Amino acid sequence: xxxxxxxxxxxxxxxxxxxxxxxxxxxxxxxxxxxxxxxxxxxxxxxxxxxxxxxxxxxxxxxxxxxxxxxxxxxxxxxxxxxxxxxxxxxxxxxxxxxxxxxxxxxxxxxxxxxxxxxxxxxxxxxxxxxxxxxxxxxxxxxxxxxxxxxxxxxxxxxxxxxxxxxxxxxxx
Amino acid sequence: xxxxxxxxxxxxxxxxxxxxxxxxxxxxxxxxxxxxxxxxxxxxxxxxxxxxxxxxxxxxxxxxxxxxxxxxxxxxxxxxxxxxxxxxxxxxxxxxxxxxxxxxxxxxxxxxxxxxxxxxxxxxxxxxxxxxxxxxxxxxxxxxxxxxxxxxxxxxxxxxxxxxxxxxxxxxx
Numbered sequence: 001x002x003x004x005x006x007x008x009x010x011x012x013x014x015x016x017x018x019x020x021x022x023x024x025x026x027x028x029x030x031x032x033x034x035x036x037x038x039x040x041x042x043x044x045x046x047x048x049x050x051x052x053x054x055x056x057x058x059x060x061x062x063x064x065x066x067x068x069x070x071x072x073x074x075x076x077x078x079x080x081x082x083x084x085x086x087x088x089x090x091x092x093x094x095x096x097x098x099x100x101x102x103x104x105x106x107x108x109x110x111x112x113x114x115x116x117x118x119x120x121x122x123x124x125x126x127x128x129x130x131x132x133x134x135x136x137x138x139x140x141x142x143x144x145x146x147x148x149x150x151x152x153x154x155x156x157x158x159x160x161x162x163x164x165x166x167x168x169x170x171x172x173x
Numbered sequence: 174x175x176x177x178x179x180x181x182x183x184x185x186x187x188x189x190x191x192x193x194x195x196x197x198x199x200x201x202x203x204x205x206x207x208x209x210x211x212x213x214x215x216x217x218x219x220x221x222x223x224x225x226x227x228x229x230x231x232x233x234x235x236x237x238x239x240x241x242x243x244x245x246x247x248x249x250x251x252x253x254x255x256x257x258x259x260x261x262x263x264x265x266x267x268x269x270x271x272x273x274x275x276x277x278x279x280x281x282x283x284x285x286x287x288x289x290x291x292x293x294x295x296x297x298x299x300x301x302x303x304x305x306x307x308x309x310x311x312x313x314x315x316x317x318x319x320x321x322x323x324x325x326x327x328x329x330x331x332x333x334x335x336x337x338x339x340x341x342x343x344x345x346x
Contacts, residue, residue: 034206074266
């Protein structure tokens with residue numbers, strides 16, 4: 001039996017020589033594994049860099065492609081303007097607006113709420129004005145704000161109500 | 174001298190024992206290196222997956238952010254339409270169109286050329302019409318085509334000139 005022959009050969013050598021042999025083999029295998037792992041790692045790194053480039057390119061490409069029909073409709077609206085078809089121009093612009101809103105909504109865009117109290121996390125106060133409204137409430141939106149997911153992409157620029165104005169002809173004491 | 178003492182100690186052991194010791198140390202170091210490399214690789218893989226997600230999100234976010242002023246101007250144009258300021262509406266739409274074109278150009282979008290011969294790589298022939306133009310030339314563009322970098326994102330949909338029409342009152346032979 002070949003196995004027995006092998007065992008005999010091992011036993012013929014000293015225990016130290018056997019261990020040396022085993023350690024040498026183990027070392028070789030470890031070096032081999034290490035080299036293969038290093039090569040795999042290098043390849044993975046290269047592939048990841050390539051993947052990232054193409055992912056970014058494709059993410060941009062997807063939105064660009066979705067913007068093409070909007071560009072088409074905008075051009076059609078401008079053609080209507082050229083031929084003085086005002087109603088058609090207006091309808092076209094409304095359509096473009098709706099499409100762009102839908103595209104952005106699909107990307108996760110949502111308008112910042114402006115009903116209620118001024119919130120410095122999502123609003124930017126450009127002015128404080130005396131008002132009949134409750135002090136600290138938003139009374140006018142100068143530029144809409146937007147969130148993307150849970151991040152504020154642009155705060156809403158608003159006018160905030162100051163202290164209530166005293167009536168010029170105040171009640172008599 | 175400490176070095177000499179060390180050397181003496183090594184010489185006291187048999188050459189095999191010295192080699193065994195060296196191999197055992199080498200083995201331990203290899204296993205250690207291997208484990209660290211494996212851990213680095215695992216961490217790298219996890220980080221790469223996270224990075225890719227955020228890269229894709231950011232690529233979309235960048236374009237979404239650039240679309241906000243266009244959405245603003247579109248809304249301003251619609252307000253002009255509401256108050257029947259036709260000239261302002263038209264100017265607004267022209268501005269929006271220019272902005273959208275510039276944004277898309279910056280993303281690498283370029284219109285497909287349609288001057289000249291029909292090219293199946295970038296054109297889609299919807300019709301062939303008898304024409305005075307050279308046979309096989311593009312005589313009308315029904316929908317603009319676009320390239321993104323070196324790829325055709327959308328072919329131009331065109332009408333192609335068929336064989337020249339024979340003059341109804343042909344020259345006498």
